[in-house]
Amino acid sequence: MHAQLPTVATLPQLLANGQTTTRSVVDTLSAAIESRNPVLNAYLSWDGAEAARWAQEVDAQSVANRPLLAGVPIGIKDVLNVQGQPCGCASLILEKYVSPYDATAVARLRQAGALPFGRLNMDEFAMGSSNENSAYGPARNPWNAGYVTGGSSGGSAAAVAGGMAVAALGTDTGGSIRQPAAFCGCVGLKPSYGRVSRYGLTAFASSLDQIGPLTQSVEDAAILLQVIAGHDPLDSTSLDRPVPDYRAALSGDLAGMRLGLPREYFTDGVDPQVTWAVRAAIEECRKLGAEIVDVDLPHTRYAVATYYIIATAEASANLARFDGVRYGARESGQDPIDSYGRTRARYFGPEVKRRIILGTFVLSSGYYDAYYLRAQKVRTLIRRDFEAAFQQCDALLAPVAPTTAYPLGERVDDPLQMYLGDIFTVTANLAGICGLSVPCGFSDNGLPVGLQVLGPAFREETILRVGHAYEQATDWHHGLPPVCAEDGGQ
Amino acid sequence: MSGANPYKVSIGLETHVQLKTRSKIWCACPNTFGSDPNTDVCPICLGYPGSMPVLNAEAVKLTVMAGLLLGCRINHYSKFDRKSYFYPDMPKNYQISQYDQPLCTGGSVPIEVDGKPKVIRIHRIHLEEDVAKNNHFETASGVDFNRAGTPLMEIVSEPDIASADEAFAFLQALKQMLVYGGITDGNLEQGNIRCDINCSVRPDTQTTLGTKTEIKNMNTFKGVHRSLTYEIKRQIEVCEQGGKIMQETRRWDDARGVTTAMRSKEYAHDYRYFPEPDLMPVVLDDAQIDEWRTALPEMPQARRTRFITDFGLPAYDADVLVADKPIADFFEATLAAGASPKAASNWVMTELLRMLGEQEWSVSEARITPTMLADILRLLDEGKINNPAAKTIFSVCFTEGGDPRAIMEARGLAQVSDEGALDRWVQAAITANPKSVADYQAGKKAALQFLMGQVMRASQGKANPPKVMQALKAQLDG
Numbered sequence A: 001m002h003a004q005l006p007t008v009a010t011l012p013q014l015l016a017n018g019q020t021t022t023r024s025v026v027d028t029l030s031a032a033i034e035s036r037n038p039v040l041n042a043y044l045s046w047d048g049a050e051a052a053r054w055a056q057e058v059d060a061q062s063v064a065n066r067p068l069l070a071g072v073p074i075g076i077k078d079v080l081n082v083q084g085q086p087c088g089c090a091s092l093i094l095e096k097y098v099s100p101y102d103a104t105a106v107a108r109l110r111q112a113g114a115l116p117f118g119r120l121n122m123d124e125f126a127m128g129s130s131n132e133n134s135a136y137g138p139a140r141n142p143w144n145a146g147y148v149t150g151g152s153s154g155g156s157a158a159a160v161a162g163g164m165a166v167a168a169l170g171t172d173t174g175g176s177i178r179q180p181a182a183f184c185g186c187v188g189l190k191p192s193y194g195r196v197s198r199y200g201l202t203a204f205a206s207s208l209d210q211i212g213p214l215t216q217s218v219e220d221a222a223i224l225l226q227v228i229a230g231h232d233p234l235d236s237t238s239l240d241r242p243v244p245d246y247r248a249a250l251s252g253d254l255a256g257m258r259l260g261l262p263r264e265y266f267t268d269g270v271d272p273q274v275t276w277a278v279r280a281a282i283e284e285c286r287k288l289g290a291e292i293v294d295v296d297l298p299h300t301r302y303a304v305a306t307y308y309i310i311a312t313a314e315a316s317a318n319l320a321r322f323d324g325v326r327y328g329a330r331e332s333g334q335d336p337i338d339s340y341g342r343t344r345a346r347y348f349g350p351e352v353k354r355r356i357i358l359g360t361f362v363l364s365s366g367y368y369d370a371y372y373l374r375a376q377k378v379r380t381l382i383r384r385d386f387e388a389a390f391q392q393c394d395a396l397l398a399p400v401a402p403t404t405a406y407p408l409g410e411r412v413d414d415p416l417q418m419y420l421g422d423i424f425t426v427t428a429n430l431a432g433i434c435g436l437s438v439p440c441g442f443s444d445n446g447l448p449v450g451l452q453v454l455g456p457a458f459r460e461e462t463i464l465r466v467g468h469a470y471e472q473a474t475d476w477h478h479g480l481p482p483v484c485a486e487d488g489g490q
Numbered sequence B: 001m002s003g004a005n006p007y008k009v010s011i012g013l014e015t016h017v018q019l020k021t022r023s024k025i026w027c028a029c030p031n032t033f034g035s036d037p038n039t040d041v042c043p044i045c046l047g048y049p050g051s052m053p054v055l056n057a058e059a060v061k062l063t064v065m066a067g068l069l070l071g072c073r074i075n076h077y078s079k080f081d082r083k084s085y086f087y088p089d090m091p092k093n094y095q096i097s098q099y100d101q102p103l104c105t106g107g108s109v110p111i112e113v114d115g116k117p118k119v120i121r122i123h124r125i126h127l128e129e130d131v132a133k134n135n136h137f138e139t140a141s142g143v144d145f146n147r148a149g150t151p152l153m154e155i156v157s158e159p160d161i162a163s164a165d166e167a168f169a170f171l172q173a174l175k176q177m178l179v180y181g182g183i184t185d186g187n188l189e190q191g192n193i194r195c196d197i198n199c200s201v202r203p204d205t206q207t208t209l210g211t212k213t214e215i216k217n218m219n220t221f222k223g224v225h226r227s228l229t230y231e232i233k234r235q236i237e238v239c240e241q242g243g244k245i246m247q248e249t250r251r252w253d254d255a256r257g258v259t260t261a262m263r264s265k266e267y268a269h270d271y272r273y274f275p276e277p278d279l280m281p282v283v284l285d286d287a288q289i290d291e292w293r294t295a296l297p298e299m300p301q302a303r304r305t306r307f308i309t310d311f312g313l314p315a316y317d318a319d320v321l322v323a324d325k326p327i328a329d330f331f332e333a334t335l336a337a338g339a340s341p342k343a344a345s346n347w348v349m350t351e352l353l354r355m356l357g358e359q360e361w362s363v364s365e366a367r368i369t370p371t372m373l374a375d376i377l378r379l380l381d382e383g384k385i386n387n388p389a390a391k392t393i394f395s396v397c398f399t400e401g402g403d404p405r406a407i408m409e410a411r412g413l414a415q416v417s418d419e420g421a422l423d424r425w426v427q428a429a430i431t432a433n434p435k436s437v438a439d440y441q442a443g444k445k446a447a448l449q450f451l452m453g454q455v456m457r458a459s460q461g462k463a464n465p466p467k468v469m470q471a472l473k474a475q476l477d478g
């Protein structure tokens, strides 16, 4: 029998009142992982003994004047560096790699009193939309273990939705936080580009990557963002702008807000059950006081192609460093270059290779102008689409993905089909804006649907307010997946 | 070549200069030379997963100052790009460099060959990171990443250089300006300055440039001169025999004194440049550029003029002294320690430069300091030592250092001016050499020099020569 995990928002009060202890939370966490991870495969590794030691230390300290996240264990996607822990990016090429340093976001969690706990499954190097590209097998959907979690932060989403993490950090390059959050039924926030330091995030596509929280509630997302956001001298692309009080923005209503519906996100290609759930959510927002308007994002249809050119180009350079010379797996060869070839051929998975080859091609002499340069121009047009849309409204409402989670294996042989599933999420990364995924219903076969709230760059408080108001008015997020019920969750 | 040369030579140099910053270009590791392998490293300069570069502002400042010294246009907007290639010396397997928007464009370097002045135009100067150093051992290779991430400035010349001599003069002039500007230490042994050579020849009547070859990674100016002398001759011979120059990269074999073609596999690269997404563009305003302009140190020409007018040095002395900034600095420091300009200049130009040349040392390697030299000159001036003793003390200070007065005392080099002692040596010399005395008295002046030598020998070089002369004359003439 397992108790349910508290949220980030409630835990400090429970600890202060003596209703629970950090040790008890950690024990619940460990027990849940022990029982569910063999099925869900959300964690690649975790150290329950270390967490227990840490919990005892925290419990021994005074509860007065504690930092914001004192006693909160936070799950970490395997792409983020935590000093002394593995950082394998779910790849065989980094199988035995142990990181020598903390990512800035991780360091900030620690400073706030949290424990970076465990290594969460993902698509290899964050390349994928189903978590099936992990070298250690896919994480599985807590609502139906025969279905994908989405990706690439599939382990983070499955852990939070499956009662195996109080909250988690993921990364979002083209939807990798929002889409698995939608597929698994938890909250996922992709901050604006430059809001959270990328230092210590093993880069996939540097101009698109952002770190963000996956949580049980919108309020939890606001709290975690508060901790990890802000300028970092170690990341030149992190913006030096004040961080607002996100929790204070959660007013619970939408009075006076204008919310836009991008026409291009409500097309025939979307699963009717997704459209139905999102339409219902829009009605709910109207009831909460929002004015709903239609807007256009005319360059949406070029977004997936643009994204896969820019992301793969950057990835081809970012992943060049994995050559076995300084760290990671190494195959010997006749000379260094031969050794590199053998190492990379043996230890990179097929999707990673596909993207490196694609990225190498689009940057090659003679093709650069036609692909990379043109993609950058389209990216500017997509950014302008959003700027124009946000002249007419405060935030946008849309589906996160055209479908709900699909059965494991369904799309593994059809990468293009897989890429097209990213249509509604890649745009936010291309434009550098922020996006939130909130549970908004279930399909007939009992799989969660996500509502996406998109906001202008550096207006996370706006989308958090919308998501929070909607969440308070509905109870989708209270649903408990079968995996939790089966082993005794209440 | 004698007579009119029927071929024109066009040489362009890409000169890589390590900047004299305290830390590396993207991280806080020290920018030093000679540490144990892989000790001045961190996750950033080792290219560890998740690490990110942060641009060292000092490196931008020094590059812009170099641009100002060379009369370049300083670009208000420039950016960094990734240059991709796989090689063990490159931790990320891409080098962060500047592709199409460098910090500086245009500019020139004045040179002089055989008394003829010429201006070599500069195409551009950009900033990038240096790579690691590969070391090859008997059965294995190792990579030392200490050098990885050293700020490196690349100065690309136009193909205005027309001979090996001009190339040599260009590098000398460039080095002098950059060392003067405090941009680099300019230490060739430590690889502070390295260059790639582009060289082509064409018949005098042809207007377009001939096919060029590239000689990579030259780290001595002498090597540049020798390799160019060889390569120009080789290209002309190929043309003379009706052959075609292949566009290729060649390697200089210093031992054999020849250039040889590298296998195409070794250099054929598509670098796949694209803008570096981890760094923001460099934006400079006029106020910033002007501030750096006023911070530029004195250049050799201005210093030469000052040496002549302020210190009354002959033009020749001034030329010799300013040619090497550390020497000129040593000289000025000696004056500051109290020496007279002419004496200091003589000693720096003769003793110091001679001994540095013999040892093949730079000034910083010699143990003598400007204060030591000033003290030696003071002892000389006060008549405490004679010239030979001064040279001996100088030599000791040069190799071992120490207090000149203490050395004088310890080695008994103090000059003897005591009249009693001098008289005894003079008397002894006169008594022992009656023939010389007779010769002198018969009008042979040279005999006096002989007697003088006898006295000096008897005193083991310590007698005060003018006083000896005085005493001898007094005895013989008296």
Ligand SMILES: [Zn+2]
Pocket: B024, B027, B028, B029, B040, B041, B042, B043, B044, B045, B046, B149
């Ligand atoms: Zn470093």
